[in-house]
Amino acid sequence: xxxxxxxxxxxxxxxxxxxxxxxxxxxxxxxxxxxxxxxxxxxxxxxxxxxxxxxxxxxxxxxxxxxxxxxxxxxxxxxxxxxxxxxxxxxxxxxxxxxxxxxxxxxxxxxxxxxxxxxxxxxxxxxxxxxxxxxxxxxxxxxxxxxxxxxxxxxxxxxxxxxxxxxxxxxxxxxxxxxxxxxxxxxxxxxxxxxxxxxxxxxxxxxxxxxxxxxxxxxxxxxxxxxxxxxxxxxxxxxxxxxxxxxxxxxxxxxxxxxxxxxxxxxxxxxxxxxxxxxxxxxx
Numbered sequence: 379x380x381x382x383x384x385x386x387x388x389x390x391x392x393x394x395x396x397x398x399x400x401x402x403x404x405x406x407x408x409x410x411x412x413x414x415x416x417x418x419x420x421x422x423x424x425x426x427x428x429x430x431x432x433x434x435x436x437x438x439x440x441x442x443x444x445x446x447x448x449x450x451x452x453x454x455x456x457x458x459x460x461x462x463x464x465x466x467x468x469x470x471x472x473x474x475x476x477x478x479x480x481x482x483x484x485x486x487x488x489x490x491x492x493x494x495x496x497x498x499x500x501x502x503x504x505x506x507x508x509x510x511x512x513x514x515x516x517x518x519x520x521x522x523x524x525x526x527x528x529x530x531x532x533x534x535x536x537x538x539x540x541x542x543x544x545x546x547x548x549x550x551x552x553x554x555x556x557x558x559x560x561x562x563x564x565x566x567x568x569x570x571x572x573x574x575x576x577x578x579x580x581x582x583x584x585x586x587x588x589x590x591x592x593x594x595x596x597x598x599x600x601x602x603x604x605x606x607x608x609x610x611x612x613x614x615x616x617x618x619x620x621x622x623x624x625x626x627x628x629x630x631x632x633x634x635x636x637x638x639x640x641x642x643x644x645x646x647x648x649x650x651x652x653x654x655x656x657x658x659x660x661x662x
Contacts, residue, residue, distance in 0.1 A: 403464035403656035405444040407435050408499050408519070410471050411451045411492070434638040435469055435516075441640070442653040451498040460505045465512045465629075465656030468499060468519025470636060474599055475518065477533065480525045486533035488598060500526055512629035512655035514648070517597050520632030524622060527605025534598055541616050554592035554641060558612045558620045562587045565623050566611040566631065566648070573647035591644050593620070593635035600634055629655035 409431040429450060436446035446467075449459055476491040477484065479500070499522055506513055515523040521531055532539060560567050570589055571578045581589040601619040604610060612621030612633070624630035629652065637645035 400657065401660055403444050403653060403660040404447055404462060405439050405465045405467055405653070405656060406447050406449045406459055406463040406502070407431055407439075407467045408469050408495070408502070409448050409451070410469075410473075411495055413494065431469055432638070434636075434640075435467060438638040438640055438649045439467070439653065442646075442649045444653045444656060449498075449502070451494050453498050453501050456498070456502045456505050459502060460509055460511070463506070463511065464660045465514070465652060466502060466506045467652075468503065468513065468515040468522055470517030470519060470596075471495070473518070474533070475521050475525050475531065477531075480530040482530070482533075484533075486537075488534050496522070507627060507630065510628060511659050512652055513627070513631070514629075514652045515632035516636055516638065517634060520622060520634050521599060521601065523624075523630065523632045524601045524605045524608065527608050527624075529601060529605030529608065530603040531599050532602045535600055535618065536598070539600075539616065539618060553594065555595040556614055557590055557592050558614055558635070559583070559586065559588035559590055560612050560621070560644070561610065564609065564611040565629075566621055569651040570644050570647045573650060574643040577643035589644070591642055593637075593644070594639060594641060595635055597634055628658075 409429045411427070411429050413427050429448065431448055439446040444465070447463070471492075473490045473492045473495065476493060476496055477489065479496065499519075503513060503522065503526055513523070515521075525531065560570060567589060570581075578589060581591050583590050601610075601622060604619070604622065607624055607626050608622050609625050610619050610621065611623050611631075612619070614620055618634075620634045622632045631648065631652070633648065637648045640646050640649070
């Protein structure tokens with residue numbers, strides 16, 4: 379068979395799939411950016427300004443049927459992005475939401491900010507919410523969702539929450555670190571139950587009714603005062619908020635852990651439902 383006819387057959391297969399199932403949803407991923415070569419993080423990639431993102435975000439999106447697209451931090455492009463996106467993934471990062479965005483003048487010595495990224499992230503998250511498009515916030519992304527809804531953050535968990543678990547780990551993220559309880563009557567609870575009933579039964583705590591699962595962890599900040607229109611979906615044993623979601627949006631979910639590593643059925647369920655929600659928004 380010729381190379382041309384093979385390509386035609388492949389194109390026909392893709393067209394047939396799209397006709398029967400609709401097109402794959404396009405998911406925008408926010409990215410890290412460094413503008414100055416004097417920035418201490420410039421040594422990670424280049425002496426020149428750069429954008430970058432961990433590949434596991436894109437891999438998880440592709441595995442669950444989406445098409446990942448990296449978003450440059452340009453506020454003037456937000457409306458154009460929102461027009462072509464079916465969902466938004468607010469990725470984790472080594473920097474923090476600037477305390478000025480939640481009304482605090484105090485800045486802990488460990489707090490690192492990057493205004494270019496945060497301003498873009500806030501702008502596109504607001505726009506996506508007004509369009510009713512699904513949003514998944516991971517780590518910093520979870521904190522950003524809370525701040526955007528009027529909430530506040532603990533700037534350094536280890537100093538502000540007595541008896542809190544250790545929320546950083548070595549080796550990074552590839553193994554579970556601590557247990558969380560996923561609360562009943564939340565969308566997160568329901569998506570886990572619907573995705574894997576066997577796992578849900580094994581993880582269920584008969585006394586509390588929560589799902590208990592061990593997750594990875596790499597953050598030094600977390601939700602303090604919950605934002606308006608949000609509810610808590612997951613807690614650690616010491617009471618650290620590990621998950622939030624909107625009570626008004628179809629899908630606006632935040633996790634402090636990193637589900638893109640797909641370490642368990644909960645992680646997979648989150649991405650599957652995120653892509654499913656984006657698929658419902660995708661235009662033919």
